[in-house]
Structure formats: C-alpha cells, structure tokens
Amino acid sequence: MVTMNRQVLLAARPQGAVREENFRIVDAPIPKPGDGEVLVKNDWLSLDPYMRGRMNEAKSYATPVAIGEVMVGQTVGEVLESRDPAFKPGDKVLTSLGWQLHGAAKGKTLRKIDAVRAPASYYLGILGMPGITAWFGLTEIGEPKAGETLVVSAASGAVGSVVGQLGRSMGCRVVGIAGGKAKCDYVVQELGFDACIDHKVGNFGERLCEACPKGIDVDFENVGGAVLDTLLGMMNLSSRIVICGLVAEYNATEPYGYKRLRSILVNRIRMQGMLVFDWADRYDEAIEALSGYLGAGKLKYRESIVEGIDSAPRGLIGLLKGENFGKQLVKLA
C-alpha cells in the first residue's frame, strides 16, 4: 500500500518565464481525513494559464500561492476514504487539491462527476472550467449572432477550441488564431473553423483582414498583446471583445502598450473582462448545454497529456509557451 504522497511545491517566484527551479518536488505522508473531510487519490491534474498569475507575489484574481505551498490546481480523482456522508469510496470527484497525488478536503469543496456520461478527464476540460468559460464568455459577453464574424485567439486551446465550435453551431463565420501550421490545420480541418491564421508567420494583420472580409463582430481574446492590438483596428461598429485571457502578458516582465484603444470609442466597442467563477451558481447550466453539443457530435476535443506528477512543471512551462495542443493535463495514475 502506498503510504507517501508526492507533491509539487512553489519553491521560488519566477522572474519572467517560469522555470523548473521555481518548483520543488517532495514526498509527504498521506493525510488522514478529519471530520467532514474526504481523502482523494488524484487521477488527473489540469494545467491552466491562470496558474502563472498565482505564482506572482501580487494579488491577481486570488491570493498568490505561498512559497513552500502545494501549487494550486483542479484535479479529478477517486474517493479512498470519506468522513462526509455525501461521499463514499469509489466516487469520482472534481477537486481543488492542487499538484499532489493524494489530498484530504472538506466534502463541500468537492463535486461528484458522472464518469459514465463522459471520461473523467473531460471534467477538467470541455465539461470543466475551460468549457464553462467558453460557454458563458461567448453567450453572455460575446453575444454572437448568426452571420457575424467571430475571431478566437489560442484557437486550438482548451477554451478557444470550444468557443469556435460553438460559434460555428450558432451560425457565425469563425476565424481562429493559433501558433504554427499544425495547430492551424487542426483548427480548420478537425474543428471546422472557416479559417485559422498563424500569428507566428509575417503579415499577420493582413492575412487576418483577408480572412475577415466583413470585419470582426466578436473577438474572444485569450492571448492579448500585439494580437489584440491588431484586432482592435479591425473591430466593427458595436462589436464585442471578451477578455478571457492575456497569456502573452503573463510571462512578460513589462506590460504591453496597447495603441489602438481609440477604436473602442470610434466603433463603440464593448470590451469586458471575465472569470468563470462569476457564474459559479450556473455551472450546471453550462455543463448541460456542452454535454448536449458533445453528444450531438458538434464538439470535438483534444487533450495534451504529460505523464506523472514529476512532469507537471514541464507541462506548465510548455503550456505558457503555447507548446500544448489541446487541453493540457497531467496523468497522475
């Protein structure tokens, strides 16, 4: 029987890009669940861009991870032992236990998942935070109408891939932005976007313009920086920009200087930031809707998997560089 618990701790705050030295891998005893707590063995760990913000000293959405603390993150796992009557051994659950193989948490912080309806790992991706983010960001802020042009950056990523496929189902012309030919091909050929522009190749703005002959009505922004600044100049009257992520800025030591803000005035653009937690009381609504699209074969989904908890730092570093291809996961068991 396994008696030790492997954990990844934050060892030092990154200056600019994240490096493996920012983490420390340790073995600790498996905790005993206290009253009302549940002991979980984690099967999958989700890696997400927001984690970069939590490694900083400064407060972003939430309190930073302290030096020496287990890195934050969502997992799916299996209940080993329960002191909360709502859970029993064998239940599959979604947790916030972070980068570790085992953990004990209050039952109310866990969410049972239906691993028959969809693979357990999907609850970290298309039926989890990224999918729910895509759903509410697009429907509540982007508000696309049939016939409009929707642009999605990080189009092959966990959020972007869902946004674009939903947009197609809603009757939009959907243009993705991604880094590299392989991702762009996938976005068009597998996910069914109308076009996908490689931002790593020259004349980005020109090629994006060609792909959006009627301008842009909705930009679902996951990247920011020069990509967003280019898009700002192409937005239509009364268009919407969903600010879901600014991953181009997360590793940067100097913030980007956006030069086309005047377009917001001239074109009466609505630009709005979002965080999925703002819809915390409505997650079920999104999961229902996404499951429907998934069941109808209207949502394709791809996972990018690294094996073993020791590979988690490398997985996050790759994700922040855009090396992942689909939803980034760490397979723990």
Added chain:
Amino acid sequence: MVTMNRQVLLAARPQGAVREENFRIVDAPIPKPGDGEVLVKNDWLSLDPYMRGRMNEAKSYATPVAIGEVMVGQTVGEVLESRDPAFKPGDKVLTSLGWQLHGAAKGKTLRKIDAVRAPASYYLGILGMPGITAWFGLTEIGEPKAGETLVVSAASGAVGSVVGQLGRSMGCRVVGIAGGKAKCDYVVQELGFDACIDHKVGNFGERLCEACPKGIDVDFENVGGAVLDTLLGMMNLSSRIVICGLVAEYNATEPYGYKRLRSILVNRIRMQGMLVFDWADRYDEAIEALSGYLGAGKLKYRESIVEGIDSAPRGLIGLLKGENFGKQLVKLA
C-alpha cells in the same frame, strides 16, 4: 440688410495640434432656400472636441470635412425664411449648419427648440449633445449605484460637469479630474463634487487614490492617455468605464500606449465606447430628464464664450488645449 454670409472653411488638415492656418474665413452670398428648405440666421455655434477628428483625412465617426468645405458643427439660430410648412420666420431652431452666419437646410434636419424653457444656447450644451451624452453615457453604460465612487475626467467641461452632478444626485461619491486650480475649485465649490484632482500637478495617481478610498466603480472617461491608464489600475471588481472621449489623443501624432489593460481581465471591467447618435431616437427622453434636474436647481451650468465667427478657430484651438472653462460657444449675433 445683410447680403453676405461669412463662413469658416477647412483650409488644410492639421499635423498634430490645430493652428489658425488650418482655417480660411470667406464671405459668400446668403443662400436662397430651395423647396422644403429653411433659411436660418445662426446665433450660437457650438465648439466640441469631436471636430478635431473631422479635420483628419481618416474616417472616424463620420466622413471627414473636405478641404474648402464649411467646418461642421451645431448651431442655434432663427428662421428667416421658410419653404417648409413646419417652420415659420422667428422660430428658434437647432441646426447642423456648421461654422457660418447663415445657411439653408432641409426642414427635416432642423429641430425646433423652446427658448422659453431655457436660454437658446443651452440646447448646444446642457440640453444639447453634451448633456444628452452625459445622460445616456452615465445611465446606460456607467450604471452608477448609490454609494459607488464615480470618477469624471474633464470634470469642468460640457459633458463632465453634467455627469458629475447627475452622479451626486444619484447618491455616488463623485471625484472630478481637471486641469488647473481654478477649474478644480469650481468643480468642488460650485458643482458640488466631493473632490477634484488637478492632473497638471505631480503625484496625480497618489492624490486620486486618496480621493477614492473605496476604489472606483465608474469612470466616465473624456480624456484618455496617461489619465485613463492610471485609472485602470484603480478600478474595482465589476466596474465600468464609459469611453466618451479621448481628447488627450486627438492632437497627438502618436497614439498612447496603454499599459494597464490587464486590469480589465483581473477586475472584470466593462469598458465601452459611446457616441450620442446611438440614442438618436431617444433624445427627448434625455432632454426631459435634464430639464427636470435643471428646473430643480440640481444642475449648474457654465458657458465659455468667444465673440464673433472670426474667433471660432481660436475657440476650438483653446478647447483642444483645455483652455475653456465650461461649454465652449461662439456668439455669432
């Protein structure tokens, strides 16, 4: 009887700041009204920051003024002769005749004003485009709630002064931003704002922070540039930024590089551009509301007047430098 019509034409497009040489003053025959047209003698010309955009080659909100054309602008005046049965000599009207003493226009482009309810010039200011802009921008985009903190830049100007007074009536803490001690004193002592910060004095951000101990819930932005970038860092969760004007950018040859856009994501800010024309079918609603506040003594109003059409170029140049103090008008008659 006057037979000639004095006009101010756009002579050359400005490079950076507007100069008197960009205009040419000419005398032309007074036009004869055609069928359905009305001849108007203008009494007041409104000068507004948007005029700077119309002097550029590039399309902004609307088609640029052509070289040799009469400068655009709203006036109030008196009907001299009418070939539209809806108007008769002596009627006071709001027009878009631009920078000239007389003009003929289709009756449907004119709007009768009630010069008994308020002085005719008010229909270019507090009961005109600036007041209506303040009303819809604040109520439809800013959506202030009692107890919130509202910041207004260009606080002593035609729009800002109305926004701030409305905000006070709605129960907000209202902090103005203006250039110079005289304007700041006026904003606090006469208009009743809770505070006003002089952006021309050092430590602007620090002093603004002190004046907004609970952060900022609504920014009604008329200025842009460094002022807006500073404000971005002080906005509260779920706050709103009304982009009504970016006057700091209009004369600039290089656009400003905004560095704090990440705050839109972290704080889920909604930033939205506006133009009063978007509510063209609802102007009466705003004029009714503003007249009510005005009649109840809850809106103070100040005009900045230059005399004679020949002074109009100087008036606009001053306005764009922030030299005006209240709504900028040219008294034509």
